Amino acid sequence: MLIILTMVLFALALSTIVMFISSLLSKKTIIDREKSSPFECGFDPKGSARLPFSLRFFLIAIIFLIFDVEITLLLPLVVVTKLTFIKTWVITGTFFLLILLAGLYHEWNQGALDWSS
Template structure:
């Protein structure tokens, strides 16, 4: 059983070591000379206009929800399409229910006006 997971564990271990190693090298080898200009907040090369903790319009959150809806749809449709022959009618009905729920979410977004920008 372990031989099935051993390549995955080795891959994760090597990835973790490479990530930690690169971060450590950057911290050890990079020059650290902070000054007033480097530590000052900026926005596109200019001084910040307002406080960074502004309230966002709710449409930004609705667009984020819309992205999650379509992202989930694609993430589940590809494996479903590959395995459709083996899962049969049950898989078809389950995916129809799933897509129906996503359509309900999309209609909610549409009615809330997330797709209309001024």
């Protein structure tokens, strides 16, 4: 019991000493306050809340989320078709991919994927 208590006290003392030394050696400047402030979508949280938001950035982010979710829905189809080769799964996966590609083609035609304009 005495050995365990000694080890716990040693660990506590060592961790306290290391934290104290790191706080003494660290740089504490006003610039560090900027680093510890929240960062949301490239906006300065201390600035005006009425800044215009890039609609192009928003559309690209939404398209990314949609395709990301659809890819996570497609991954189990690969496992299912390897385990059991059922025509229903193949037809479902192909239909899902066709809808996905049609949506991508539509977004491309509308210019939503063109970042430069």
